[in-house]
Structures are given as C-alpha cells and as structure tokens.
Amino acid sequence: MKRADRSDANRPHWRDWTWQMQQRIRDADGLARFVTPGADEKDAIELLSQRFRFVITPYYAALMDPDDPSCPVRRQVVPATAELQDAAGLADPLDEVQHSPVKNVIRVYPDRIAFCVNNECALTCRFCLRKRMLGEPEWSMKRRELETALDWIRRTPAIRDVLLTGGDPLVYSDAKLEWLLAELRAIPHVELIRLGSRLPVTLPFRVTDALCAMLERHHPLWLNTHFNHPKELTPEAAEACDKLTRAGIPLGNQSVLLRGINDSPEVMKQLCEGLVRLRVRPYYCYQAQRLEGTAHFRVPMERGIELFRQLRGRTSGFAIPQYVLDTPHGKVPLSHATWRGREGDDVVVETWDGHLWREPNPLEP
Numbered sequence: 001m002k003r004a005d006r007s008d009a010n011r012p013h014w015r016d017w018t019w020q021m022q023q024r025i026r027d028a029d030g031l032a033r034f035v036t037p038g039a040d041e042k043d044a045i046e047l048l049s050q051r052f053r054f055v056i057t058p059y060y061a062a063l064m065d066p067d068d069p070s071c072p073v074r075r076q077v078v079p080a081t082a083e084l085q086d087a088a089g090l091a092d093p094l095d096e097v098q099h100s101p102v103k104n105v106i107r108v109y110p111d112r113i114a115f116c117v118n119n120e121c122a123l124t125c126r127f128c129l130r131k132r133m134l135g136e137p138e139w140s141m142k143r144r145e146l147e148t149a150l151d152w153i154r155r156t157p158a159i160r161d162v163l164l165t166g167g168d169p170l171v172y173s174d175a176k177l178e179w180l181l182a183e184l185r186a187i188p189h190v191e192l193i194r195l196g197s198r199l200p201v202t203l204p205f206r207v208t209d210a211l212c213a214m215l216e217r218h219h220p221l222w223l224n225t226h227f228n229h230p231k232e233l234t235p236e237a238a239e240a241c242d243k244l245t246r247a248g249i250p251l252g253n254q255s256v257l258l259r260g261i262n263d264s265p266e267v268m269k270q271l272c273e274g275l276v277r278l279r280v281r282p283y284y285c286y287q288a289q290r291l292e293g294t295a296h297f298r299v300p301m302e303r304g305i306e307l308f309r310q311l312r313g314r315t316s317g318f319a320i321p322q323y324v325l326d327t328p329h330g331k332v333p334l335s336h337a338t339w340r341g342r343e344g345d346d347v348v349v350e351t352w353d354g355h356l357w358r359e360p361n362p363l364e365p
C-alpha cells in the first residue's frame, strides 16, 4: 500500500479512522512526506528510537507547519534531542503504580478511579504522562485483566465515578467499548462514567455516528478531551465535538501548560475561547509533570499562575480552566491568592483589575 502523504487529505479514505490508524507515521521517511525534518528532529528520531518511539496520525501530521520545527502542533509529537536532557525526570512522577489496587486501576481519591483500559493511543505526545506504558506489552490489558479490574470495582462500593483512560479508550472498537460500558453500567454503585480521550483532537474521524449512537445508550457519560493549541481546533475536530455534544455528552478539556506551545495569555485565551465556541468547557490545565524527557516543556509555576490570573476578567468565566498540579495525593489547584484577610468586621479581597475590595463580613456570634 502507498504510504500516506499530504495529498491523501483530498481523498475519501482520509476520513476513515481505521485507514488513519493503519497509515500512521512511525519513521523519518514517513515524516518527510509531511514536513521537512530539521537536523535536531532527525537526530532525535535516531537517538530516541529505542526509548520513546514516535507515532503520528496522517490527520495530525497534516496540521504541522511543513517548514517550521517550532510549530506548536509539530513540537507536541515530533521527537527533540532536548528529551535526552532531563536529569530530574521520573518514569512515574505520580507514583501511579503504588496507587493501583489492581493492574491499571489508579486510586488516589476515595470515590473515583482512573482506569487505564489499554496502553494504546492514536499517537504519541512527547509529554505523555503514561509514556512508560505506551505500547509496552507488559502494560497492555488482556480480557482477563479487564475482568479483574471490573471485579475490583464490583467489590468496592465506594467507587461512584469511573474515569476510563489509557492509552485511550476510543482506540477500542465500538463493540469492545460497549461491552466495557455495559459491564460498568451493571454495577449499581457506579453512578458516573467518564471518558478521557485525545482522539477528538488527534483522530477526529473516530467519532462516528455509530460510536455516538452506542455511547448514548450508556448515559450518564461525560468526556474530557485534550486540546493544547488553537491550531488543533479544526473543522474536523469541531464536527467530532458537535457529534458528541448532540449525543448528550458534556465535553470538557484538559490541557497541559507547555513551554513554547501554549504558555502565553494570548494563546491560552484563543484556545479557551475557541473551545467554548465548540461547547467544550475548559476543565483543567495541568502543570507539566516532572516526567522523564520533558524538562524543555515545563514552565515555572509562578508564571503559570500569572498566566491564568491574566485571563480572569478578560474572558468568560467558564472559558477559564483550573490550573492544577497533579501529585500522588491528588490534584492541587494553583492560583493567585485574592484573599487579603480580615480587618475587623470586613474582609479584603483583590479583584481581577487589581482593586482591593472591602466586604463587610462579621464573624458568627
């Protein structure tokens, strides 16, 4: 079969998600059909071939600037030699393995879990939190292991909210995903099922009418996707979000604050306003973890706090995500302190435009 290139974007098979999966780019020659690789990218592909191989869907590759290695789409997925310079990086910064009562079930809260249903994704983000497991056979989930996880959930009545993540649950076939949703729905204490999927961004054609018709049978379902940059808000991604929304699924977005990609108030504002136009609610923006090979993406938290402070008052409140640091003990909101304390019967707070507001607020008698 001929290998994918930019010209395929005009052919009908382009919108077939299984074609996109089969035609994924996995080597320098494939990448060269979409962009002119820079010297650093070529070196990195060679040097990282044994550590964290790259995989990119043709759809996402076609969003890359062919001539500019600093393109915000390109930097998310094409290896860089900077990945080799991260002395502080850890394989599992959230200590997920220690928080797993059974394989691939991560529990840090009493009432909800993250369930990594597979270790496969449409592509490999260079900052992937689960890069340690992506494509590694020991982390794949066999049917028997899925059954073990389901048994654990059945035996743990405190769990009311199950977040299906991975990998990516939408890499499953419709039939396999429906089996899993039906098994979870049959557990009385599981009130809520959430999907965490980047496919609306990296492979929007996965969101077919058939998938949505199936998902609709298993409500209440919520879905968080993962847009990081306004360039990703394409008509194809918009169509995927629209289909999911019409199936009654509330959509949220979880982004990662990435240096040189979305770490300015202007880009973040464009991203968040673009998301709400698609009826996707910005939910969390994560501080980039201390994850191996990602030092070049990290932003000092003070700058992140200041960035989100800049958005307050300057765009719709629901366009502003909560900036969070994830830790082995759960997520910690990071924000500029607006609380200035009590003065007698008043409290003093700082408003978005820098005013100090005094609000009468006597203590309870």
Ligand SMILES: *Cc1c(COP(=O)(O)O)cnc(C)c1O
Residues within 6 Å of the ligand: 106, 107, 108, 109, 112, 113, 114, 163, 331
């Ligand atoms: C993020 C996360 C959740 C969900 O947290 P919410 O704040 O409810 O969105 C649950 N479990 C784990 C392990 C998580 O990392």
